[in-house]
Amino acid sequence: MESLLASPSAYRGVSFPSASAARCPSRARFVVTLAGAAPRARPLRCSAKDSIMEELAQDDMVNAVELAQWENGKSINDIAASQGIRIRRHCRPSVPMKEIEEELGAPRNILEKIIWDKEFEVAEGHARRPLRELIKAAEQAPPTRDFFGALASAYKRNGVPALIAEVKKASPSRGVLRENFNPVEIAQAYEKNGAACLSILTDEKYFQGSFENLEKVRNSGVKCPLLCKEFVIDKWQIYHARVKGADAILLIAAVLPDLDMKYFLRICKELGMTALIEVHDEREMERVLKISGVQLIGINNRSLETFVVDTSNTKMLLEKHGDTIREKGILVVGESGLFNPDDVAYVQNAGVSAVLVGESLVKQEDPGRAIAGLFGKELLH
Numbered sequence: 001m002e003s004l005l006a007s008p009s010a011y012r013g014v015s016f017p018s019a020s021a022a023r024c025p026s027r028a029r030f031v032v033t034l035a036g037a038a039p040r041a042r043p044l045r046c047s048a049k050d051s052i053m054e055e056l057a058q059d060d061m062v063n064a065v066e067l068a069q070w071e072n073g074k075s076i077n078d079i080a081a082s083q084g085i086r087i088r089r090h091c092r093p094s095v096p097m098k099e100i101e102e103e104l105g106a107p108r109n110i111l112e113k114i115i116w117d118k119e120f121e122v123a124e125g126h127a128r129r130p131l132r133e134l135i136k137a138a139e140q141a142p143p144t145r146d147f148f149g150a151l152a153s154a155y156k157r158n159g160v161p162a163l164i165a166e167v168k169k170a171s172p173s174r175g176v177l178r179e180n181f182n183p184v185e186i187a188q189a190y191e192k193n194g195a196a197c198l199s200i201l202t203d204e205k206y207f208q209g210s211f212e213n214l215e216k217v218r219n220s221g222v223k224c225p226l227l228c229k230e231f232v233i234d235k236w237q238i239y240h241a242r243v244k245g246a247d248a249i250l251l252i253a254a255v256l257p258d259l260d261m262k263y264f265l266r267i268c269k270e271l272g273m274t275a276l277i278e279v280h281d282e283r284e285m286e287r288v289l290k291i292s293g294v295q296l297i298g299i300n301n302r303s304l305e306t307f308v309v310d311t312s313n314t315k316m317l318l319e320k321h322g323d324t325i326r327e328k329g330i331l332v333v334g335e336s337g338l339f340n341p342d343d344v345a346y347v348q349n350a351g352v353s354a355v356l357v358g359e360s361l362v363k364q365e366d367p368g369r370a371i372a373g374l375f376g377k378e379l380l381h
């Protein structure tokens, strides 16, 4: 039996010994070891490339860009860099961070650090709960709520951008925002005061969030659609979010190459989830506008690499791309650094239909009442 071992070194540019064997493993069972998992063998047909892609894509550990690198011998980081993505992946969650840093150097910025840690976390997730099990659980989960629809109708109803209110305890740039943090109480207060949707941070290490918070809010009687605010690098996380009650998920263009973006969008569609695609700069916006099926784009005013916040970023990107966005019926969310009615009016004039706000609400004693302060008026349900 011939087997092809995609060792972690594949990620550093060393691909298959024979590309044709990779494409046509007729004699073979295809063995994939990624993310430190035990090798699993699976028979593959070699008749059509698509069917191989499809079968591989169903593998617990494999995402679209990983397939592409096997196809053409490029490393995942080469593919990302060719699209202007600066965040590198280590793709070696079974190796201690020290060794990774010896090879790649220290993470270049906080986002890269978060992603490197996320790679370890996701591998643990796979080991704890295999994808197949998660997919079954997702099939049985209660149906999703319409995140996109809730934003569109709130915007119409109120004449100000619809609010996605964020349940956020802390952030790497601002530290702890609220000591006495009760996610369910905050979520209920947001809903009562007119939030269209809620965003629940689930990253533990840097934002002190959790999937438990997401689950608790979902089970608390809150009706608003919920965004799982995660650093998604693997489809496992999308199914996990769905199982924990998410109706929407964040996909960050600074992290995900186009193929992964497309693949994850397809998974979201199958699960009935909305994807909020986050961009920060011109290049990311251009990439994302070429991807079909994008409904919701978030423009982050904060760079996740430097933490610099600049609301004119939203204006600049919409001046340039507003026409295309309108033609495509895409709805834009203004994200981060919004504190008062002037800030909201500024991004609304720039063309956003929704805003994503955390700090300025969660820091106030009564986060629910803070909503009327942010908009300069009460929001209607």
Ligand SMILES: O=P(O)(O)OC[C@@H](O)[C@@H](O)c1c[nH]c2ccccc12
Pocket: 166, 168, 229, 230, 278, 300, 335, 336, 337, 338, 356, 357, 358, 359, 360
């Ligand atoms: O707290 P603020 O400045 O209102 O920002 C909220 C939200 O935009 C921010 O938390 C955010 C936007 N994109 C992200 C990606 C990951 C983590 C966090 C974020």
